[in-house]
Amino acid sequence: MEPNQCPNQPIYSDSDFLGPTVDLDETHIQEGYRDGFNDALQSKNQEERESGLKLGFQVGEELGFYRGCIDVWNSALEIDPNCLSSRVKKNIKLMGELIDEYPVLDAKIVDVMDQLRLKFKMISASLGLKLEYDGYPKSSEEQGLDF
Amino acid sequence: MEEALEGNLELKEIQRLEGHSDRVWSLAWNPVAGAAGVPAMLASSSGDKTVRVWQQSGRDWDCVAVLDEPHTRTVRSSAWSPCGKLLATVSFDATAAIWKHAGGDFDCVSTLEGHENEVKSVSWNASGSLLATCSRDKSVWIWEVLPGNEFECVSVLQGHTQDVKMVQWHPFLDILFSCSYDNTVKVWAEDIDSDDWHCVQTLGESNNGHSSTVWALSFNSAGDEMVTCSDDLTLKIWKSEIQKQQVGDGYAPWKHLCTLSGYHDRTIFSVHWSRDGIIASGAADDAIRLFVENKDGQVDGPSSPSYKLLLKKEKAHDMDVNSVQWSSKETRLLASASDDGAIKIWKLESIS
Secondary structure (H helix, E strand, O other), X not given: OOOOOOOOOOOOOOOOOXXXXXXHHHHHHHHHHHHHHHHHHHHHHHHXXXXXXXXXXXXXXXXXXXXXXXXXXXXXXXXXXXXXXXXXXXXXXXXXXXXXXXXXXXXXXXXHHHHHHHHHHHHXXXXXXXXXXXXXXXXXXXXXXXX | OOOOOOOOEEEEEEEEEOOOOOOEEEEEEOOOOOOOOOOOEEEXXXXXXXXXXXXXXXXXXXXXXXXXXXXXXXXXXXXEOOOOOEEEEEEOOOXXXXXXXXXXXXXXXXXXXXXXXXXXEEEEOOOOOEEEEEEOOOEEEEEEEEOOOEEEEEEEEEOOOOOEEEEXXXXXXXXXXXEEOOOOEEEEEEOOOOOOEEEEEEEOHHHOOOOOOEEEEEEOOXXXXXEEEEOOOOEEEEEEOHHHHHOOOOOOOEEEEEEEOOXXXXXXXXXXXXXXXXXXXXXXXXXXEEEEEOOOOOOOOOOOOOEEEEEEEOOOOOOOEEEEEEOOOOOOEEEEEEOOOXXXXXXXXXXX
16 A cells, blocks of 8 residues: 655656755655554554454354354254244244344444344243343443444 | 312322332232222332232221232332233342232242343233333333233334333323333334334424423323323323324324423422323322313313313322322222332312
């Protein structure tokens, strides 16, 4: 990526070869700006990578938890298709679809995760399960993944 | 035959019910008791973690049951099912309990978990097929009543941005109302072609709504008007063309009709509209106030009603009045509950 030009950079015509020497302080400003920009870019990439890894892990872990729960519930349904009510079965199916269609490469993921959490709460409540995923914040607290 | 509300009226204290060891938050009259030879029955919920059930016996009232399980914290509210056989109680311990009442005994037949923290209110719909609860976790839950006292979660309604103080079903339509610390009243209805529920209307400041926490709401007997009470020291009356909704004309929105201001100088915690049109309010100034529609000189016609203060009972209790509830069976009979731990039964009558 090309470093941005320092703003207000003077423009010299081709015949003015002494221009940069005369404006030596300006030349130093240009160099300093370019070096600073490159350094910042590198560390920003590093930070972004770390944020991405952290977020990716959090999302993956939570999705995996829900996938596991759905697999267990579906196994139970294979043994006895009537062990759960039609409403609960429908919600399990919808939850499965939400996971399958989860936009892993999209930054705007909070909506789908919220829907998943809601479906999970409803199913757990109907089944009388005291099962909680430890990772996610409660809706009564401030929302938001910090990144 | 109802007597005209004329002349000098007083709210006469009939009985003081004591027994709770902490503040009494809420009251619920059993909807079928109090007529046809069945003595009136009242449930009270308290900070002492119990629910007491009181029954009228001649002139007296006896405590016939103390439900001291399973809640582990304050019981904030309770509600009888329309058939009068089930009592739902909700608590700061984040659960709801369902009690079956048979032959004088109360058995806990189910516990509903799901809310993240303090549950504030519970309400049964008109047919007793649905139960709604609300909580400080900002959500409203709708549960379906299944055979064998099983309850299944139908929907978790999110929309309020703060603690939800009360839920109340419409008296005959399956529409749910909730009010909140976020200053709004929300109306929830089921989607036509699915099991999902969503918010069909929000009554906020932009629709002449309250400017502070809305603590309670109550419907008139016709179901076309609603009164709300608030920390903003006003009562507001709302109206809907509910008859249109009943014939399938689609959702009929609620519109602000009038605001009763200047009558309260402390937060109004409770409001209840009697079958014969008297609005009772309970407030933080320990007083109970009664309002009726002002039918004198109605020159402007029914489109601009006004209400007048019928009666103010100062020092009804020693502390904040948390709940006022008219009996649905005996006219002019009112119960009130307070932070002072007492429950009082009152009769509105002419001064003899």
